Amino acid sequence: MSEMTVNPVIESSLWAYKATDVVKLNDSSLKAAAKHIHTRMLAEGYNPRTWRTQPLHMLPPEAEEFSWDDPRTTASLDWIFLISSLNFNFWSEKCGSERYGVQLRESWTSGDKDGEKVQVFTGYCSLVAAINRALEEDISFIDPEFYSTCPDETVAHIFRPAPRSKEPIPLLKERIAIMRENGRILVENYGGSFANFIQDLQEEKPKLTALDVVMKVTEVFPSFRDITTYEGREVYFLKRAQILVAETWAAFFPAPSTSNQIPHRIFPGGGIHQLTMFADYRVPQILHHLGVLTYPPPLLTLLESGHYFEHGSKEEVSIRAASVVAVERVRDEILALRHQDKETAGAATSGGGSGADVPISSVLIDFYLWDAAKRIEDDGEIVVPAHRIRSIWY
Numbered sequence: 604m605s606e607m608t609v610n611p612v613i614e615s616s617l618w619a620y621k622a623t624d625v626v627k628l629n630d631s632s633l634k635a636a637a638k639h640i641h642t643r644m645l646a647e648g649y650n651p652r653t654w655r656t657q658p659l660h661m662l663p664p665e666a667e668e669f670s671w672d673d674p675r676t677t678a679s680l681d682w683i684f685l686i687s688s689l690n691f692n693f694w695s696e697k698c699g700s701e702r703y704g705v706q707l708r709e710s711w712t713s714g715d716k717d718g719e720k721v722q723v724f725t726g727y728c729s730l731v732a733a734i735n736r737a738l739e740e741d742i743s744f745i746d747p748e749f750y751s752t753c754p755d756e757t758v759a760h761i762f763r764p765a766p767r768s769k770e771p772i773p774l775l776k777e778r779i780a781i782m783r784e785n786g787r788i789l790v791e792n793y794g795g796s797f798a799n800f801i802q803d804l805q806e807e808k809p810k811l812t813a814l815d816v817v818m819k820v821t822e823v824f825p826s827f828r829d830i831t832t833y834e835g836r837e838v839y840f841l842k843r844a845q846i847l848v849a850e851t852w853a854a855f856f857p858a859p860s861t862s863n864q865i866p867h868r869i870f871p872g873g874g875i876h877q878l879t880m881f882a883d884y885r886v887p888q889i890l891h892h893l894g895v896l897t898y899p900p901p902l903l904t905l906l907e908s909g910h911y912f913e914h915g916s917k918e919e920v921s922i923r924a925a926s927v928v929a930v931e932r933v934r935d936e937i938l939a940l941r942h943q944d945k946e947t948a949g950a951a952t953s954g955g956g957s958g959a960d961v962p963i964s965s966v967l968i969d970f971y972l973w974d975a976a977k978r979i980e981d982d983g984e985i986v987v988p989a990h991r992i993r994s995i996w997y
């Protein structure tokens with residue numbers, strides 16, 4: 604495996620941020636946002652295991668009981684792989700219950716159909732809900748053999764919209780094509796599981812790092828190659844390859860009591876700090892809302908009017924690149940704040956088992972910001988609309 608220690612997304616984004624010169628970072632707002640995120644993360648005890656508290660997430664075994672032979676290990680890796688393969692483009696022009704949503708019964712075990720409570724999930728959560736619902740219905744949807752060959756109608760059934768939704772899941776045809784391709788690659792070369800893909804890499808390199816996996820996924824699976832050409836130069840964003848690795852990292856993150864003795868079971872070589880934020884359409888929106896990113900008036904007018912941007916356009920590349928650069932800067936600011944906290948209070952009293960003990964990374968900041976974006980949405984706060992592009996990349 605080729606050794607790579609610097610993430611190409613960092614250098615690409617810095618270059619593209621300057622070359623596009625549309626979106627700007629606001630220094631003082633960035634410092635204020637970093638302070639706010641730092642304080643909130645500590646107060647909330649936000650840490651990589653917060654991922655495990657999301658009700659829809661499938662949980663692998665804890666690090667102490669980890670085994671490659673445990674079916675929960677394979678299932679959770681195949682679950683994360685399928686989710687990450689399809690983790691793009693959920694925005695809708697429709698509002699409220701008319702937009703695509705997936706309906707789940709609140710209790711799948713309760714036999715009482717009359718008056719049962721249902722919940723409708725939209726956005727990214729609609730994807731997770733549809734996959735979980737298929738599993739509850741005994742459809743082995745996360746099995747690459749299954750999703751590379753099952754009829755298109757089965758996939759359409761699995762993603763069936765809630766009764767009040769007035770649209771199907773966006774880009775269903777593209778999602779099906781990705782499932783066919785990724786499933787076939789896993790079946791033909793990796794014994795039909797993403798778990799084998801990881802095991803093969805670990806055999807090749809026992810101290811496997813997060814970045815090793817990002818680069819290998821990008822090489823092996825064409826639909827993960829989120830690389831744009833701008834002014835004749837390749838610009839790497841690798842949104843879904845990085846989020847695939849980040850979700851795997853978080854899902855298998857050892858509990859605090861064990862994290863000192865047990866290395867990460869999937870990434871024994873560590874390296875989550877080498878990853879960047881995942882340049883989607885939601886985190887840039889909240890970075891703008893926090894004042895970290897500033898948009899020039901013509902861009903604001905386009906966003907407010909619901910304009911469809913071209914993939915690879917100056918505006919799109921600028922929004923994504925500036926977001927990556929901004930979160931790298933926020934991370935550096937938080938590192939400095941933590942250092943200050945330690946100097947003032949003494950290392951022994953800096954957080955006592957909360958988030959302060961967890962190394963900060965752009966990944967953790969990204970997760971925090973995405974969760975915060977959901978809260979802002981739930982509270983109905985007015986924000987500038989996210990940039991609209993129909994694409995499989997994010």
Ligand SMILES: Nc1nc2c(c(CN[C@H]3C=C[C@H](O)[C@@H]3O)cn2[C@@H]2O[C@H](COP(=O)(O)O)[C@@H](O)[C@H]2O)c(=O)[nH]1
Pocket residue numbers: 654657690691692693694725726727728850880881882883884885886969970973974997
């Ligand atoms: N940068 C970034 N983008 C993320 C996620 C996630 C979900 N990650 C889970 C793991 C940890 C978190 O706590 C979440 O539980 C989805 N997305 C992207 O958002 C968009 C959908 O948004 P909306 O339409 O509002 O649901 C779409 O582009 C989708 O690809 C993330 O974490 N970071």
